[in-house]
Amino acid sequence: MPIVVLQLPDVKRKTETRPRKCRYCQGETFQRWGKVKKPVRDNRCRNVQVYRYRCCSCQHTFRHYPEGVDQADQTQRLRKLAAIYWVLGMSLRSAVIALAPFGVKLSHMSVWRDLQEQADLQEKRRHWKPVRVLGLDGAYVRAWGDVRPVLVAVDLGNGEPVAVGYVDEYNPQAVRRWLEPLVKRLGVSVIVTDDLVHYKTVARKLDVEHQICQFHVRRWVGRTLKELRVTIPEDWLWVIDEVKLLITELPLEGSRRLFELWKQIPERRAGRDQPLSPLDQLRLLLIRLSEHWPNYRVFDWQPDVPWTNNGTEQVIGRMKMRSRTVRGYKSWPGMSAALLLSGSGLG
Numbered sequence: 575m576p577i578v579v580l581q582l583p584d585v586k587r588k589t590e591t592r593p594r595k596c597r598y599c600q601g602e603t604f605q606r607w608g609k610v611k612k613p614v615r616d617n618r619c620r621n622v623q624v625y626r627y628r629c630c631s632c633q634h635t636f637r638h639y640p641e642g643v644d645q646a647d648q649t650q651r652l653r654k655l656a657a658i659y660w661v662l663g664m665s666l667r668s669a670v671i672a673l674a675p676f677g678v679k680l681s682h683m684s685v686w687r688d689l690q691e692q693a694d695l696q697e698k699r700r701h702w703k704p705v706r707v708l709g710l711d712g713a714y715v716r717a718w719g720d721v722r723p724v725l726v727a728v729d730l731g732n733g734e735p736v737a738v739g740y741v742d743e744y745n746p747q748a749v750r751r752w753l754e755p756l757v758k759r760l761g762v763s764v765i766v767t768d769d770l771v772h773y774k775t776v777a778r779k780l781d782v783e784h785q786i787c788q789f790h791v792r793r794w795v796g797r798t799l800k801e802l803r804v805t806i807p808e809d810w811l812w813v814i815d816e817v818k819l820l821i822t823e824l825p826l827e828g829s830r831r832l833f834e835l836w837k838q839i840p841e842r843r844a845g846r847d848q849p850l851s852p853l854d855q856l857r858l859l860l861i862r863l864s865e866h867w868p869n870y871r872v873f874d875w876q877p878d879v880p881w882t883n884n885g886t887e888q889v890i891g892r893m894k895m896r897s898r899t900v901r902g903y904k905s906w907p908g909m910s911a912a913l914l915l916s917g918s919g920l921g
């Protein structure tokens with residue numbers, strides 16, 4: 575599980591090391607070429623000492639920064655701190671206010687840039703890391719004065735979000751268009767989703783195994799069985815008990831057993847306009863469960879596949895908490911980077 579690790583980069587006031595290699599010619603011998611005091615924005619120091627060096631091979635001069643400092647006027651520590659404030663729930667403006675007691679004056683746009691930078695760093699760390707088991711779930715976020723659907727993909731191996739798509743999960747073509755390159759690039763072999771029916775089609779087309787979240791299945795099957803228990807003829811009640819047991823235990827032969835039960839219940843052809851009788855509803859339930867059965871128990875034979883999609887839901891929970899204050903940003907890439915950062919632990 576990702577946790578928020580409040581580890582900030584160190585900032586040194588002066589360099590204790592000499593440069594190793596010239597950035598222009600890879601030369602390894604240098605002459606000290608003066609020093610400058612560089613003012614920085616930081617929660618602890620106001621300025622740092624920077625030495626200039628001249629390369630003995632190519633004569634270029636360059637600055638050699640102390641740890642935690644680079645060309646930017648904010649130190650690496652402050653940039654990360656500002657992003658952490660935001661991830662922990664502050665709006666951009668509150669992050670600005672929270673930094674003021676440290677004597678740091680930032681605009682809210684620089685906080686926004688800081689968190690975009692952290693998101694980029696994270697994206698680079700993640701980029702070519704393969705993901706075996708990918709959790710997917712739709713969510714709604716507030717953006718551009720409206721509520722928009724997004725699709726969130728989570729590496730269920732480490733619980734980190736890997737992508738947020740501006741995609742409606744109820745549009746199977748859009749889901750597939752977005753998912754296909756992702757699945758190929760990451761080398762995904764199993765997806766975990768709730769039992770929205772067209773995920774099954776997408777999984778088949780992309781040739782990946784598909785685990786359906788058992789938490790969702792238990793919830794809707796439990797609800798359906800509870801309703802049927804009061805409506806079906808009493809001599810069929812034992813079927814309900816058996817289905818309940820099968821769903822709880824998920825045995826390998828469950829699919830065949832459900833199919834047998836389905837065959838035992840007589841079909842009563844009601845007229846087209848008439849609502850389904852309770853017994854017809856039970857038949858439908860049995861055949862649906864029997865058909866989907868293999869997707870309920872992928873976790874049983876594929877290593878490291880969870881039997882629920884909780885990992886994805888947790889990430890979405892963190893994103894939702896944050897997306898309340900992410901409003902009015904101009905571009906989808908900026909928004910998606912912010913969501914990814916907020917959904918992760920920001921280690």
Ligand SMILES: [Zn+2]
Binds near residue numbers: 596598629631633
């Ligand atoms: Zn050089």
